[in-house]
Amino acid sequence: MHQLQILQSIGGKYIQQLESVFPYASIFAQQISGRKYFCATREKNVNFIKPECGFVMQAFNGSNFIEYASDNMCESEYEKAVTFLMQHSASVVHGEFTVDPGERLHENYKQQMKIDPVSQGDSVILRKAEDNMKLIQKQSGKIAVVYSLMAYFSRNELFINRNKNLYQELHRFDNAAQMVFSENNKSVMMYCGESRTGGFEHSDFMPEAVEKCIRSGEKILNAERMKPGVYKTVFSPEMAGIFAHEAFGHGTETDMFLKNRSKGKEYMNRQVASPLVNMYDGPCLEHAAANYFFDNEGMPASKTTVIKDGILVSGLTDLYSSAKLNIPRTSNGRREVYSHKAYARMTNTYFEKGNSSFEEMIKSIDHGFYVAHATNGMEDPKGWGIQLEALYAEEIINGRLSGKVYSPVIVTGYVPDMLMSIEAVSDDFEISSMGHCGKGHKEWVKVTDGGPYLKLKARLA
Numbered sequence: 001m002h003q004l005q006i007l008q009s010i011g012g013k014y015i016q017q018l019e020s021v022f023p024y025a026s027i028f029a030q031q032i033s034g035r036k037y038f039c040a041t042r043e044k045n046v047n048f049i050k051p052e053c054g055f056v057m058q059a060f061n062g063s064n065f066i067e068y069a070s071d072n073m074c075e076s077e078y079e080k081a082v083t084f085l086m087q088h089s090a091s092v093v094h095g096e097f098t099v100d101p102g103e104r105l106h107e108n109y110k111q112q113m114k115i116d117p118v119s120q121g122d123s124v125i126l127r128k129a130e131d132n133m134k135l136i137q138k139q140s141g142k143i144a145v146v147y148s149l150m151a152y153f154s155r156n157e158l159f160i161n162r163n164k165n166l167y168q169e170l171h172r173f174d175n176a177a178q179m180v181f182s183e184n185n186k187s188v189m190m191y192c193g194e195s196r197t198g199g200f201e202h203s204d205f206m207p208e209a210v211e212k213c214i215r216s217g218e219k220i221l222n223a224e225r226m227k228p229g230v231y232k233t234v235f236s237p238e239m240a241g242i243f244a245h246e247a248f249g250h251g252t253e254t255d256m257f258l259k260n261r262s263k264g265k266e267y268m269n270r271q272v273a274s275p276l277v278n279m280y281d282g283p284c285l286e287h288a289a290a291n292y293f294f295d296n297e298g299m300p301a302s303k304t305t306v307i308k309d310g311i312l313v314s315g316l317t318d319l320y321s322s323a324k325l326n327i328p329r330t331s332n333g334r335r336e337v338y339s340h341k342a343y344a345r346m347t348n349t350y351f352e353k354g355n356s357s358f359e360e361m362i363k364s365i366d367h368g369f370y371v372a373h374a375t376n377g378m379e380d381p382k383g384w385g386i387q388l389e390a391l392y393a394e395e396i397i398n399g400r401l402s403g404k405v406y407s408p409v410i411v412t413g414y415v416p417d418m419l420m421s422i423e424a425v426s427d428d429f430e431i432s433s434m435g436h437c438g439k440g441h442k443e444w445v446k447v448t449d450g451g452p453y454l455k456l457k458a459r460l461a
Contacts (some may be wrong), residue, residue, distance in 0.1 A: 029157070053071060056339065109167065346449075356426050
């Protein structure tokens with residue numbers, strides 16, 4: 001039997017031992033494996049993903065969580081964990097707040113994949129990456145270098161408390177490309193790709209994504225810097241996604257509420273955006289790379305409404321912040337790996353689509369910019385300032401895209417001002433799937449973001 005499956009069958013007895021003293025206890029175990037493939041004109045390589053296998057046993061003393069983590073998956077180590085936690089029994093207090101173990105649930109889950117990458121072997125996957133690289137090289141004479149990247153990740157996870165015994169197999173496949181465009185002694189790098197639940201079936205060449213990437217790369221080769229100012233702006237779905245992630249991502253992670261480091265805490269159930277705006281987070285968006293069946297603290301996956309008709313209605317919680325603040329639990333308790341602390345973290349974060357069209361948005365602007373190809377972003381959750389970076393902005397003149405492109409572009413502003421300025425939301429919907437998110441400078445987890453096109457006012461430079 002698999003190490004996690006053995007623990008699944010015997011873990012309940014350790015919970016009973018701990019809860020003879022502590023008001024709540026749980027076990028989370030995880031195994032991570034995978035490989036990365038890299039192919040360029042003069043280089044090919046295969047790298048192992050750092051393997052992880054271990055467990056964390058947790059006891060709640062009425063005020064705080066005490067944890068014991070180990071990479072030794074055997075009964076003697078589980079017993080050692082119980083002994084360690086029992087040494088803290090004198091710290092148990094009563095009446096401060098309680099932890100809800102949730103409804104009774106015993107389930108095994110598995111994400112489906114049509115073609116298991118392990119069954120293909122390294123040579124087949126590397127050859128596929130090379131084939132994709134060669135196809136991209138043929139698309140434009142301005143492409144100097146192409147990097148084709150593929151990777152697969154498998155995570156087996158187990159969660160046990162007195163009411164739950166949950167097991168999940170999660171599979172993700174990444175298929176991406178970076179291209180360096182060169183002309184007149186100038187060069188620029190572009191990228192495209194997909195990260196999706198599943199397997200090797202997602203390794204095929206992506207003609208539409210590559211064509212879009214090449215058009216953008218050729219546009220910005222000789223682009224100038226724009227004159228800074230506040231402009232009527234249309235965000236691409238990718239830009240809308242990074243806006244959602246930065247504006248109401250970390251700012252609504254409720255562990256930040258406990259530290260008084262989030263402005264969002266002051267605006268719950270208040271209008272923070274145009275009535276056209278609806279925003280969600282959840283690990284259950286079809287095929288999205290940040291999907292799972294339950295979070296690392298045993299909460300079943302669900303969709304959380306963050307903004308409803310412009311009103312901030314919910315934060316994103318982990319178990320501790322939910323219990324401490326006495327607010328509803330969401331499925332956002334995540335660890336980078338089993339041995340790291342659980343935090344409230346985003347998953348798939350996105351704006352809901354609206355009723356306008358991209359063409360209508362462009363036609364409605366006398367002078368402004370279409371901003372696309374997001375590259376990075378940051379937010380000050382306490383001050384609600386935001387900075388987004390994009391590879392280019394195309395000028396809009398008299399309701400038409402002029403073809404004049406500026407690069408790179410920095411978008412800055414105060415989050416509520418930008419959200420309140422949204423005048424139109426398109427009926428398109430796209431998810432950008434190649435991102436990861438850190439908690440500050442560490443604790444990296446897989447995320448996606450996206451949505452429709454947005455028309456708003458923004459400060460560009």
